Amino acid sequence: MVTRRQFLQGAASLALLGSRPGRSSAFAAAGRAAPATDAATAGGWTRHVDVFTGTGGHGHTYPGASLPFGMVQLSPDTHESGWDAASGYHQGDGSIMGFSHTHLSGTGIGDMLDVLLMPAQGPVLLQPGRRGLPDGNFHSKYDGVPNPRALLPDNHAQPGRGYRSRYDQASEQAQPGYYRVRLSDHDILAELTATLRAGLHRYTFARKGAGHLLLDLAHGYHTDPAQPAKITDAELRVVGDDTLVGGRRVHAWADGRHVYFALKLSRPFTRAELYSDDQPLHGAKQAKGAHLKAALHVADAGSAPLLVKVGLSAVDTDGALRNLDTEIPGWDFEQVRHAATASWERELGRIRVQDAPAPVLKTFYSALYHTLLAPTLFSDVDGRYRGMDQAVHQLPQGRHNYSTYSLWDTYRAQHPLLTLVQPERVPDLVDGLVRMAVESPDGPPVWPLQGIETGCMIGYHSAVVLAEAHAKGFKSIDYARAWPVFRKRAMDDDYRGLSYYRKLGYLPSDKEAEAVSKTLEYAYDDWAMAHLAEAVGAHDDAKTLRQRSRNYRHLFDAKSAFMRPRGSDGAWLQPFDPRGMGHSKQWRDFTESNAWQATFLNQHDLYEYIRLFGGDAAFVAKLDGLFEADPTLPADAPADIAGMVGQYAHGNEPSHHVAYLYAYAGAHHKTQARVRMLLEGMYAAAPDGIAGNEDCGQMSAWYVMSALGLYAVDPVSAHYVFGSPLLAHAEIDVGRGRVLTVRSRGNGPGRPYIQSVAWNGRPWTKSWIGHAELARGGTLEFVMGATPNQRFGTAPADRPPSFGSAAA
Incomplete structure (x- = not known):
């Protein structure tokens, strides 16, 4: 099996990006709007989240809609091969292939990108075409950051020759559980949200006339741009006039994994065309093979938003349909979106930061x-x-x-x-x-x-x-x-x-x-x-x-x-x-x-x-x-x-x-x-x-733990070493109604040094604390200063345990 080391030997060796512009300057340079806010998020914890963090450089994150620990990660794909496409998205790319339902967050090897959907009008285009930036060109720099895409051999091709679309970066907005973007080549507003096991799309067509939804079941991550994803055991089946089900096995990093889906449209399609090896199967209601696609046609696409819901399962299509019907029984996009926001508010709110x-x-x-x-x-x-x-x-x-x-x-x-x-x-x-x-x-x-x-x-x-x-x-x-x-x-x-x-x-x-x-x-x-x-x-x-x-x-x-x-x-x-x-x-x-x-x-x-x-x-x-x-x-x-x-x-x-x-x-x-x-x-x-x-x-966990002043050098020991808390006040729900409060007095820039520590109001001279203490809840208070207190944690008895005992 391939290791990440072996994979990277075949990738370009790229230096760490040195610049880290602030959120506002980076997005102003990109022409991207700030994350959307509304009554559901104003005043909540989600308003502090920038889901685009890590989508540039080599962070390999995705900006799309998911729930905490959710099965579905519904997100745009800008590319499907190469190291910096491991999540399917890179902010240095200038066009979107479509929206697939599974993504990896920040890995060094790619996979997933299952069940790609793309709305369009005009002729059905079965190939995605090649990527480019919004002006149709490729740049060696983007947002003031070196663009690793410029190293790839097809970097002078322009989008628009396939089903991918350039997108209006000013319209690209996201918050936890929700994503939106305007596909400028088709003038379609795409919005995405999700439940645990299903994704919900809403497409608003600005132009009159018929439209279609393309499903590319051959799309997926692959390491070599010249070699498409290896798919076997793919199948598609049309059910009635509003449902499509199917599945496939993918032979990529996770070699031989199963994925099944069930897809429903909010209004009947006038025609469902299946394709195998990019050849139409006229009149067919089902297909099997390795390279399957489908085009679901709708009349007068711009008359009302087109909603699409997709359930996933690794078991079978019945499981995908059951997941879909259970989690999204209706067509209320805003209800699903607000439920997603509420889920994120609940989980993010387990740590409540004040005065930062x-x-x-x-x-x-x-x-x-x-x-x-x-x-x-x-x-x-x-x-x-x-x-x-x-x-x-x-x-x-x-x-x-x-x-x-x-x-x-x-x-x-x-x-x-x-x-x-x-x-x-x-x-x-x-x-x-x-x-x-x-x-x-x-x-x-x-x-x-x-x-x-x-x-x-x-x-x-x-x-x-x-x-x-x-x-x-x-x-x-x-x-x-x-x-x-x-x-x-x-x-x-x-x-x-x-x-x-x-x-x-x-x-x-x-x-x-x-x-x-x-x-x-x-x-x-x-x-x-x-x-x-x-x-x-x-x-x-x-x-x-x-x-x-x-x-x-x-x-x-x-x-x-x-x-x-x-x-x-x-x-x-x-x-x-x-x-x-x-x-x-x-x-x-x-x-x-x-x-x-x-x-x-x-x-x-x-x-x-x-x-x-x-x-x-x-x-x-x-x-x-x-x-x-x-x-x-x-x-x-x-x-x-x-x-x-x-x-x-x-x-x-x-x-x-x-x-x-x-x-x-x-x-x-x-x-x-x-x-x-x-x-x-x-x-x-x-x-x-x-x-x-x-x-x-x-x-990210390193940052969260370290900002709280804690780090598990040896997780098996069940204790945490103190660092330098960045936060003045944080309340952490540690379960069963218990709250751990972490405070740092006298903190601020240039004041990284612990002067003293108190646990539940009593002096604490150790440079560490056990999980059992924190899990019971209580108050951990640091006093910070600009100069080190070199006596703190120096005594052997105050140093962290290791191999079952403290320093000799």
């Missing part, structure tokens, strides 16, 4: 919004779902199944955030991983997407999510059922170098690609597995796994104080450049990182690790060296290594805990300074306001 500047509010709530888009619902209203074995299963009453777990990324901050702000959803999210492990022929989930294991990225960090949930006391999760599958992976499977890891204590770089990163991540998975072993009473296994979690020591070179590639004979491999990707051109020694970043990939055993460096002072000096190093990267560095501060790379997840490591060496004031710098410098509510790929909420 407008730019901070926008950045915070745009980030919180993105943390709630995945994982995505993957079960029907009747409880059926398609499992990892491709069989159809039935859930118990009241349970839900989910998909889209970017676990290599999200175990670090997004899942810890959800344990605080979505506690009632955690059992379904985590027990779903248990079901996947049991049902899948591939074992524990790594990066599961719509019933398929993509195998993307390294480690098997579903173990971390399970261990964290258990450590935090979450019930209704079958840990015992999970254990045999996870134990087999840890103890027996010859999986991606694990046999070397068990035999040698490390992965040799002359035998296994990305061996250094894999060794370090397997060590952390061992730490999580040790916790799961204790949870099910496997105490001997727990002892073995705890000891094995210290295997990182075998790759630490005390002379250079770097993690280094080692051969199967035990020798350090040459040449070694801490900024380089590997010791040879054959493969890389690191996963989307280099030795500088990998050297700090220790989340669970910090005090033993600090001793390897020679003590606190040496460790702090090495951390300082990371942030102060020359930020230059070699030419073969993957584009994911981005958001550089020295050799610290905030745009990629292995660095996300690193600024918090100073706390373990008694230099917590340096954590405070670094975290505040990253909060203020790496995020903005703007299209290029995310330093790297959003990665299904992880980039």
Whole structure:
């Protein structure tokens, strides 16, 4: 299976965009209006969300309509191939192919873009044509930002030769759960909203005459612009004079996933024409093949808005129709839109921020919004779902199944955030991983997407999510059922170098690609597995796994104080450049990182690790060296290594805990300074306001947690290290009617340093706090200042626990 590393080797290596214009300046330059507001959103939390955050640069987000954790992500597609089309949309493109119903949020590989619809008038055009900017040209810069599209070979083609349309960017508006745009080539206003499992379109035709709705069931993401998406088992069936149902299997990143749909029009179509391989099937009411399309014709399209509702299912067309009829029984667009807004208000309102500047509010709530888009619902209203074995299963009453777990990324901050702000959803999210492990022929989930294991990225960090949930006391999760599958992976499977890891204590770089990163991540998975072993009473296994979690020591070179590639004979491999990707051109020694970043990939055993460096002072000096190093990267560095501060790379997840490591060496004031710098410098509510790929909420979750002053360096430990809270006042619903209030007095620009902390009115000298305390509710108060209080968190007893104990 393709890994993200392999995918990126074939993509253009693009530098991180340096500019981060403010929301107003960016949108003024683009000619785009501010997000729509009305009585439903005025005064609410959704008014602070800029859904276009991350749609430029390399954020890979989409701006369309979805509900929190919804199955449907109804959004415009501007392109369907290439790295920066991973979500189907990029604000640097100038035309829209149509509106499809599934999208990935911020991933480094693309897929989805299912069931594309496009309204039009005139002749039926079956090919999308090629993309361009609104003036018909392509620019090397757009909105003052380098346009990665200009690197693609077809960048001089103009839109208008197919069914895609240029669009009026001033008309492009969106808010959570709603999107609108005017398709200028056809003069059609398109509006989108959604429920959990269905999408609702409203098309207003400005011109008189007949119109049609094109459905392109062959449309989908593909890596190679010269090769269309691979589709099999596609089918279409016309039902009566207002309904079309169908489905397909898609062989892309998630190879062989199923998707079915049911589509209804608000008024009868005069004719339904089906196409196979772009040839009309005159009079046919159903079709099967690999390359199917349909045109649904309506008379006098401009006489009234045309509404289209589409339900999805991974089970069958009956499930799609049942989802549709249950969730959108009528045709009241505004009612569905307002229900979507209410859903977002409810979920965003679980964190209520007060007394924050407008730019901070926008950045915070745009980030919180993105943390709630995945994982995505993957079960029907009747409880059926398609499992990892491709069989159809039935859930118990009241349970839900989910998909889209970017676990290599999200175990670090997004899942810890959800344990605080979505506690009632955690059992379904985590027990779903248990079901996947049991049902899948591939074992524990790594990066599961719509019933398929993509195998993307390294480690098997579903173990971390399970261990964290258990450590935090979450019930209704079958840990015992999970254990045999996870134990087999840890103890027996010859999986991606694990046999070397068990035999040698490390992965040799002359035998296994990305061996250094894999060794370090397997060590952390061992730490999580040790916790799961204790949870099910496997105490001997727990002892073995705890000891094995210290295997990182075998790759630490005390002379250079770097993690280094080692051969199967035990020798350090040459040449070694801490900024380089590997010791040879054959493969890389690191996963989307280099030795500088990998050297700090220790989340669970910090005090033993600090001793390897020679003590606190040496460790702090090495951390300082990371942030102060020359930020230059070699030419073969993957584009994911981005958001550089020295050799610290905030745009990629292995660095996300690193600024918090100073706390373990008694230099917590340096954590405070670094975290505040990253909060203020790496995020903005703007299209290029995310330093790297959003990665299904992880980039944004780092901001949300850090703005609250908290971060889970080791999620399995069930505690949070303090950083530098950005917010003056936030109230967090932590479940069961309990509220956690976080305050920071004396805060503001240039005042990142903690002077003191109080918990429920009593002095708190520790630089960390446990999840159990926060989950009970209470008041956490920081006093901030312009100069560091170097006594705070310095005493060994006040430092965060690691490997089960505080500093010696």
